[in-house]
Amino acid sequence: MKTRTKFVIGGAVIFAVIAALSVQGLQEMTVFFYTPAEVLASPDEFENKTIRIGALVQKDSVEWDAQAIELSFKITEDSKNFIPVFYAGVKPDLFREGQGVVVEGKMKGQRFVAGQLLVKHSEEYTVETDHKKSKEDYYRSIQAQ
Amino acid sequence: MASMKKIILYLEWGSILGLLACGLWVFLKLPLESSQGFPQKIMYLHVPTFLSTYLAFFVVFTFSIAYLWKRELVFDQIAKASAEVGLVFCALLLATGAIWGRTTWGTYWVWDARLTTTLLLFLIFMGYFLLRMSVNDRDKEARLASVLGIIGCLDIPIIHKSVQWWRTLHQPSTLFKVESGAAKPSMPPELLYPLIASAVVMLVFYLYLLLLRLQTEKRRETLNQLLAEIQN
Numbered sequence: 001m002k003t004r005t006k007f008v009i010g011g012a013v014i015f016a017v018i019a020a021l022s023v024q025g026l027q028e029m030t031v032f033f034y035t036p037a038e039v040l041a042s043p044d045e046f047e048n049k050t051i052r053i054g055a056l057v058q059k060d061s062v063e064w065d066a067q068a069i070e071l072s073f074k075i076t077e078d079s080k081n082f083i084p085v086f087y088a089g090v091k092p093d094l095f096r097e098g099q100g101v102v103v104e105g106k107m108k109g110q111r112f113v114a115g116q117l118l119v120k121h122s123e124e125y126t127v128e129t130d131h132k133k134s135k136e137d138y139y140r141s142i143q144a145q
Numbered sequence: 146m147a148s149m150k151k152i153i154l155y156l157e158w159g160s161i162l163g164l165l166a167c168g169l170w171v172f173l174k175l176p177l178e179s180s181q182g183f184p185q186k187i188m189y190l191h192v193p194t195f196l197s198t199y200l201a202f203f204v205v206f207t208f209s210i211a212y213l214w215k216r217e218l219v220f221d222q223i224a225k226a227s228a229e230v231g232l233v234f235c236a237l238l239l240a241t242g243a244i245w246g247r248t249t250w251g252t253y254w255v256w257d258a259r260l261t262t263t264l265l266l267f268l269i270f271m272g273y274f275l276l277r278m279s280v281n282d283r284d285k286e287a288r289l290a291s292v293l294g295i296i297g298c299l300d301i302p303i304i305h306k307s308v309q310w311w312r313t314l315h316q317p318s319t320l321f322k323v324e325s326g327a328a329k330p331s332m333p334p335e336l337l338y339p340l341i342a343s344a345v346v347m348l349v350f351y352l353y354l355l356l357l358r359l360q361t362e363k364r365r366e367t368l369n370q371l372l373a374e375i376q377n
Contacts, residue, residue, distance in 0.1 A: 004279055007275050007278055007279035008279065010275050011272055011275045011276065011279065014268055014275065015272060017268060018265060018268055018272075021261060021264070021265065021268075022265075030310075030311045030312075031311070031312055032256075032257040032258065032311065032312045032313050032314055033312055033314075054312065054314075092251040093248070093249075094180065094181065094249055102314055116251075116252070117251065118250045118251050118252055118255070119249060119250055119251055120250070120314055120316065121180065121181065121249050121250070121316055122316055123316040123317045123318065123319040123322065123331055124319075124331045124332070125178050125179075125185065125319060125331065125332035125333070125336055126178065126179045126180070126332075126333060127176040127177070127178060127179060127333055127335060127336060128176065128177070128179050
């Protein structure tokens with residue numbers, strides 16, 4: 001095969017991938033996740049469809065069963081619309097109450113059954129005022145694991 | 146070009162010492178970030194890398210326009226060198242992002258707007274080099290590459306604004322955060338200053354790679370011309 005033909009084929013493949021990404025990606029990409037309010041507003045549309053919902057973990061709603069490795073919690077973005085989430089899997093390191101999460105799965109009745117749980121961290125960065133203590137705590141916590 | 150050699154040497158030592166100093170600063174001196182802890186330190190590689198990627202492709206954009214306007218070969222050589230370095234930085238950006246994403250988000254990759262548009266930039270410039278390699282006529286190569294380079298760089302503002310325009314898993318900008326009209330990076334000074342220092346050092350490193358690559362490119366073309374003369 002001539003070098004030039006190889007490059008043409010290679011170029012065509014790359015542009016095909018770009019085109020496919022743009023068409024398929026644009027829809028998925030522009031709305032990476034729905035909000036609880038949107039999902040609750042039209043339950044029929046989302047029933048049994050794999051979707052992502054992004055929201056915050058409601059305070060005092062987390063139930064972690066370490067034996068069964070099952071996690072239940074409620075998510076909300078406005079403290080008015082809540083969706084209970086069930087996730088059978090390991091709790092991510094950064095998962096905590098008040099944390100932003102993106103869950104992927106399906107609405108099963110009133111409950112959202114998630115197959116994937118992603119933590120969405122904020123753009124805010126802070127440090128503990130007592131640096132030394134937090135550092136020691138951190139190293140102790142990773143040794144304990 | 147003795148002075149060019151000297152500049153490259155200064156930039157080389159500047160990057161070596163600078164990167165070393167930043168590494169020591171980040172790992173030995175810096176307090177841990179409250180919510181993420183240790184993994185947040187990859188920010189000092191990820192953020193400077195994206196700034197260098199932006200700059201590299203901005204240089205490609207500028208010199209591609211300059212070439213189409215003035216038709217000076219050296220402008221195309223600068224655009225080419227910068228695109229090569231930019232592509233490496235872009236790969237590094239995707240890699241550091243994936244590692245960081247694994248530890249904080251829980252996944253190496255998602256198809257959200259920020260990540261997808263960044264991958265798009267990488268693919269466009271892979272295509273850019275394929276295009277360059279497939280054209281034998283040097284002037285034609287420069288002309289076509291300049292056009293693709295200009296179009297490809299239009300992805301940069303899209304990448305940058307993606308986190309504001311669309312819902313993404315990637316968080317909005319920390320460094321370029323604006324609150325009521327004024328720039329207000331949302332991180333304490335003890336984390337911010339080393340980040341700025343790392344960014345400056347990474348830009349010095351970019352400049353070093355750019356000039357080194359440009360020098361090689363010039364020599365290569367001179368050699369090619371000489372070879373062509375001998376053969377004729």
